[in-house]
Amino acid sequence: xxxxxxxxxxxxxxxxxxxxxxxxxxxxxxxxxxxxVAWYHEQYPFISMTDTIYTFESEFTFPEGFSRPDSSALxxxxxxxxxxxxxxxxKAVGVWKGGKAFxxxxxxxxxxxxxxxxxxTDLGFPLRILAEFCRRNRTEFGMxxxxxxxxxxxxxxxxxxxxxxxxxxxxxxxxxxxxxxxxELEFYRFLNMAMQHQTYQSLAANGDSLPGDQAxxxxxxxxxxxxxxxxxxxxxxxxxxxxxGDRLYAVAxxxxxxxxxxxxxxLVSLDRNFPWLNQTQLEELVRDYPHRxxxxxxxxxxxx
Numbered sequence: 001x002x003x004x005x006x007x008x009x010x011x012x013x014x015x016x017x018x019x020x021x022x023x024x025x026x027x028x029x030x031x032x033x034x035x036x037v038a039w040y041h042e043q044y045p046f047i048s049m050t051d052t053i054y055t056f057e058s059e060f061t062f063p064e065g066f067s068r069p070d071s072s073a074l075x076x077x078x079x080x081x082x083x084x085x086x087x088x089x090x091k092a093v094g095v096w097k098g099g100k101a102f103x104x105x106x107x108x109x110x111x112x113x114x115x116x117x118x119x120x121t122d123l124g125f126p127l128r129i130l131a132e133f134c135r136r137n138r139t140e141f142g143m144x145x146x147x148x149x150x151x152x153x154x155x156x157x158x159x160x161x162x163x164x165x166x167x168x169x170x171x172x173x174x175x176x177x178x179x180x181x182x183x184e185l186e187f188y189r190f191l192n193m194a195m196q197h198q199t200y201q202s203l204a205a206n207g208d209s210l211p212g213d214q215a216x217x218x219x220x221x222x223x224x225x226x227x228x229x230x231x232x233x234x235x236x237x238x239x240x241x242x243x244x245g246d247r248l249y250a251v252a253x254x255x256x257x258x259x260x261x262x263x264x265x266x267l268v269s270l271d272r273n274f275p276w277l278n279q280t281q282l283e284e285l286v287r288d289y290p291h292r293x294x295x296x297x298x299x300x301x302x303x304x
Contacts (some may be wrong), residue, residue: 040085046132047085053077054088056238056250059109061273066240072214077299080133082217082238085112086265086277089272093262096120101261108265108275111237112253115263117192120154122233122254123203124195125263126220129235130297131191131249142300146205147172147197156182160189172197200291201228209294212279213247215239220295221251223286232256234295237265240276248276 009278021119031082037139040053056062087110093102096118113128120128127145134140145154152158162174172193180186204222215221217239224231234251241247255261265275286292 022294035160043080043136044084044112044132045136046114048114049085049112052088054086054109054112055083056086059086059273060250060275061088061271062240063248063276065227065242066246066276067242069239069241071165076137077130077133077219077300080218081129084129084237086110087112091262093264095255097184097259099134101255101259106270107195107267111263111265113263115203118258118260119192119195120254120263121257123198123251123257124260125254126203126233126235126297127198127206128191129194129218130299131187134300135187137302139300139302142174142303144298145194146202147194148199148202151202154190154194156187156190159193160186164193199228200224200231200233203233204228204295207297210294210296212294214282215249215279215282215294216296217298218297220297221282221292222287222295223289223292225289226291228291231291232257232286234285239284246278248278249282250275251277251282268279 035053036053037049037051040047040049068082074082089109090104091110092100092104093110094105095101096116113125113132115125115128126289131140131143134143140156143154146153149169149171150167152173154172154174158174160178161176163177165173165175167173200222201224203220204224207220210219215236217236219236221234222231222234232253234253236249237252238250239247240249250265252263252265254263268275268277268281283292
């Protein structure tokens with residue numbers, strides 16, 4: 001059963017408090033007919049839901065004794081990732097060119113991140129998520145995105161003063177060009193270029209390695225072969241804790257290249273409403289790859 005908007009707002013507020021550096025979630029007595037919907041549209045401008053917000057609280061079973069960590073224990077980015085809305089249980093995983101990658105019963109849920117085009121693979125979505133957070137917080141000029149091979153490390157300011165060319169190995173380079181004003185179109189052109197030129201190895205290079213027992217929402221779990229071109233990338237989308245310090249994780253991923261499909265929470269048990277994995281189960285997702293580990297993306301900080 002889905003929670004009502006007001007009930008969901010109250011439940012979310014109890015399960016972790018307000019998001020750091022963001023307005024608190026609305027109370028039930030604000031007078032707005034859809035306070036939670038308005039709050040989510042302010043935090044996640046890319047979403048298309050207009051009446052009902054589907055969340056981990058409304059869609060999933062929380063194990064007894066487990067809840068979200070206190071928001072003060074997470075960074076603004078970690079809190080923001082952990083609150084990204086999801087879709088209802090009836091949505092299948094769509095493919096870029098039409099059709100379905102998975103039927104609704106073959107995954108846990110689809111994540112509510114609109115997308116378009118072949119760059120939106122499991123390699124692309126982590127950068128899209130980071131970019132949306134930076135754009136919302138006006139830190140997009142601080143992004144430094146490592147690309148594959150001998151490609152340049154890309155930043156948005158250099159993009160506005162340059163144009164893309166390819167190295168002899170097919171990696172992206174920026175050369176001087178007529179300077180352009182920042183705009184939504186230019187930002188997503190920059191992001192598309194950065195996403196297009198990724199391998200599992202270069203995606204990992206966009207973050208700092210960390211031990212598995214320190215992984216938090218927003219961190220990546222990546223496994224790949226020796227060349228870094230074949231593998232799998234997961235975003236830790238949410239985490240629960242209990243009083244004894246045990247952790248459970250929910251992850252999301254896209255389809256590997258050359259396919260592109262909806263960002264989704266994979267089916268990890270017989271119960272679609274239970275996406276939770278402990279650390280051992282989490283690492284089973286990439287155990288077949290010789291190179292694997294956890295990585296924390298470098299999130300630019302505000303300059304003032």
